Amino acid sequence: MQLAGLLDEELAAPKGGRKVQAKLGQVSVAWQLEHGWKKDQILEAYINLVGFRGDLVGIGAMSTALFRKLPSGLDAEESAIAAALIRAPNARPVQVAQRACAVLQAQGRGSTCTLLGAYTEQVLASRSAEPLDRDAQLAPHLARRLVAASARAPASLRTTLDAGVQRFARDTLRQHLAEVRERHVEDGAVIAIDNASGEVIAWVGSSGGLSQAAEVDGVLAPRQAGSTLKPFLYEIAIEQRWLTAASVLDDSPVGLTTAAGLYIPQNYDHRFKGPVTVRTALGSSLNVPAVRTLVMVTPERFAQRLNALGVKLTHNGDYYGYSLALGSPEVTLASLANAYRALANGGVLTPLRTRPDERPASPTMVMDAAASSIVADVLADREARVLTFGLDNALAARYWAAVKTGTSKDMRDNWCVGFSRRYTVGVWVGNASGEPMWDVSGVTGAAPVWRAVMDELYRRDAAQRAPWRAPPLAAGVVQQAVRFDAVPEPTRDELFVAGTEQSRVSLATARGSARTLITSPADRSIIALDPDIPPQAQRLSLAAVSGTPASWRWRMDGQVLGAAAPLQWPMWPGAHRLELIDAAGRVMETASFEVRGARAKAPRQSSRAGSSRGSTSQNASMRFHLGTGGVEPSRGT
Numbered sequence: 001m002q003l004a005g006l007l008d009e010e011l012a013a014p015k016g017g018r019k020v021q022a023k024l025g026q027v028s029v030a031w032q033l034e035h036g037w038k039k040d041q042i043l044e045a046y047i048n049l050v051g052f053r054g055d056l057v058g059i060g061a062m063s064t065a066l067f068r069k070l071p072s073g074l075d076a077e078e079s080a081i082a083a084a085l086i087r088a089p090n091a092r093p094v095q096v097a098q099r100a101c102a103v104l105q106a107q108g109r110g111s112t113c114t115l116l117g118a119y120t121e122q123v124l125a126s127r128s129a130e131p132l133d134r135d136a137q138l139a140p141h142l143a144r145r146l147v148a149a150s151a152r153a154p155a156s157l158r159t160t161l162d163a164g165v166q167r168f169a170r171d172t173l174r175q176h177l178a179e180v181r182e183r184h185v186e187d188g189a190v191i192a193i194d195n196a197s198g199e200v201i202a203w204v205g206s207s208g209g210l211s212q213a214a215e216v217d218g219v220l221a222p223r224q225a226g227s228t229l230k231p232f233l234y235e236i237a238i239e240q241r242w243l244t245a246a247s248v249l250d251d252s253p254v255g256l257t258t259a260a261g262l263y264i265p266q267n268y269d270h271r272f273k274g275p276v277t278v279r280t281a282l283g284s285s286l287n288v289p290a291v292r293t294l295v296m297v298t299p300e301r302f303a304q305r306l307n308a309l310g311v312k313l314t315h316n317g318d319y320y321g322y323s324l325a326l327g328s329p330e331v332t333l334a335s336l337a338n339a340y341r342a343l344a345n346g347g348v349l350t351p352l353r354t355r356p357d358e359r360p361a362s363p364t365m366v367m368d369a370a371a372s373s374i375v376a377d378v379l380a381d382r383e384a385r386v387l388t389f390g391l392d393n394a395l396a397a398r399y400w401a402a403v404k405t406g407t408s409k410d411m412r413d414n415w416c417v418g419f420s421r422r423y424t425v426g427v428w429v430g431n432a433s434g435e436p437m438w439d440v441s442g443v444t445g446a447a448p449v450w451r452a453v454m455d456e457l458y459r460r461d462a463a464q465r466a467p468w469r470a471p472p473l474a475a476g477v478v479q480q481a482v483r484f485d486a487v488p489e490p491t492r493d494e495l496f497v498a499g500t501e502q503s504r505v506s507l508a509t510a511r512g513s514a515r516t517l518i519t520s521p522a523d524r525s526i527i528a529l530d531p532d533i534p535p536q537a538q539r540l541s542l543a544a545v546s547g548t549p550a551s552w553r554w555r556m557d558g559q560v561l562g563a564a565a566p567l568q569w570p571m572w573p574g575a576h577r578l579e580l581i582d583a584a585g586r587v588m589e590t591a592s593f594e595v596r597g598a599r600a601k602a603p604r605q606s607s608r609a610g611s612s613r614g615s616t617s618q619n620a621s622m623r624f625h626l627g628t629g630g631v632e633p634s635r636g637t
Helices: 002-007 020-036 039-049 059-067 076-087 093-106 116-126 131-136 140-149 163-179 226-239 278-283 287-297 299-308 317-326 333-344 369-379 382-389 447-460 612-618
Strands: 051-053 187-194 200-204 248-251 256-258 261-263 274-277 402-407 413-419 423-430 477-485 492-497 504-506 518-520 525-528 539-544 553-556 559-563 567-570 574-581 587-596 622-625 629-633
Touching: 002 020, 002 039, 039 059, 051 059, 051 076, 059 076, 059 116, 076 093, 076 116, 093 116, 140 200, 163 187, 163 200, 163 423, 163 447, 187 333, 187 447, 226 278, 226 287, 226 299, 226 317, 226 333, 226 369, 226 402, 226 413, 248 278, 248 287, 261 317, 274 278, 278 287, 278 369, 278 382, 287 299, 287 317, 299 317, 333 369, 333 402, 333 413, 333 423, 369 402, 369 477, 369 492, 402 447, 413 447, 423 447, 518 587, 559 567
Parallel strands: 477 504, 525 587
Antiparallel strands: 187 200, 187 423, 248 274, 256 261, 402 413, 413 423, 477 492, 518 539, 539 567, 553 559, 553 574, 574 587, 622 629
């Protein structure tokens, strides 16, 4: 009958006492169990569902929490304590010890009761689950940190934590990790922050009894960041006006030369999407476009920005190189979540507060407000995530929320950090030992916990819906309808930093993307004439990039040669200046080069010195002698 009450909440004993209907229901279900299950099955179900102490439900949870071992490892004294707890889960330690001793005496082991009282008190005191102590252990990691920071051990400490939110976050994390434990996941951490004040309202440092390293504070433990750093990278590029949310990046294979060799980034799914906009690249967390953006920003500049945001790196940007775009550094959940909070606050950073009596610090403007607003809008755009995540995922909330996931190398760390106008929530899931998880990504590992906590905060704000709507755009952000040519994205209203807006985006032509419009000869090149080849056979190719207008022309040393089409120019020794000019004569590109390999010869002496014929021959047209001499009068001149 007790098992019947555990299996069906409607049959459980209410707080006011049992009702006749519930009692009859228990009898009916108990009769069915008796005739359908074996006795050992009934006992197994009962000890897996019965409450042992406080919120410890089932023998597995009790054994792990109280004795730090599996039930199969319990000895006689520990088993007796467990049996005594079933009868009175929240009894005082002395009563539990007396009942446990009675169990041992019934087994003929009464001699072991001598030290049982002290041992029982020690066990229950260290892992107490009584209502009052349960709340005292609600945030053990933060509590130990605050006590350690105090000059003297205080009788009590007030924190900024919300007990209800803290309990919900803790229980949600443990429940989710229990569901994915078969994928080799046992640790996690959660932090929730009030955006305006910086007060921490939830600080869950570990998964408790599910973890083999429950004392490690996952909120402060450094772990590899994964893709969670990408929003700050794109923010710099937009802030500096190097990119816009509508700019097109090439998601295709790329190899970058580094001191350690060739760096070839890959996307999470090992597929490439071709030309994509910045909005899609960030929303779908594509790796190659992020690396291309870091080439533009530079690793050192990006590292300096992360340090300014409080995400302290242990090395400079050049140490990480281009892998910095993909989150190779180790960061803490607390610092990462606070950096996202700065995004939510328009680029303004303040430290976290864990005690209400802490003096608020002066705010620091770290990021541009307009660029931060655009990045936040991208992170809240569920359509921008479609390429990688689809439309149905834990990130798609029914309220406005900007969110980003991340997965580190070999699936050792899962992250999900995001914010509404009012709150920022960060979640880390992984193994404190550093062992990889099995097929667990940010959207399946950390995101469900993030979503559940955000939903709970939304539910608690039932009377205030304004903080859960999209925030107003920052000053300096303009909206512009954009049409995309040759890019597989529909026309949309896009956000721009004022002065960078555009109504049409096309793929660059060869002429538009080339570093120089003259492809041959190269600027500042030196060409040597070959003495073994006839001069008339040695010509220089003049070429411009494809797409050059037909009205453009070549001009060499001030003389127009003709249309800017491929041309074979008979080389003339000396320094030259080649110009590409448009129809109006404006210089569009130049290339300077030098031709070497010939030098002037003294003219031949005439047989009649001083004659008019000799004088004429000295002013006649010249020809070149390669390697041996210079110029002599042409015959017959």
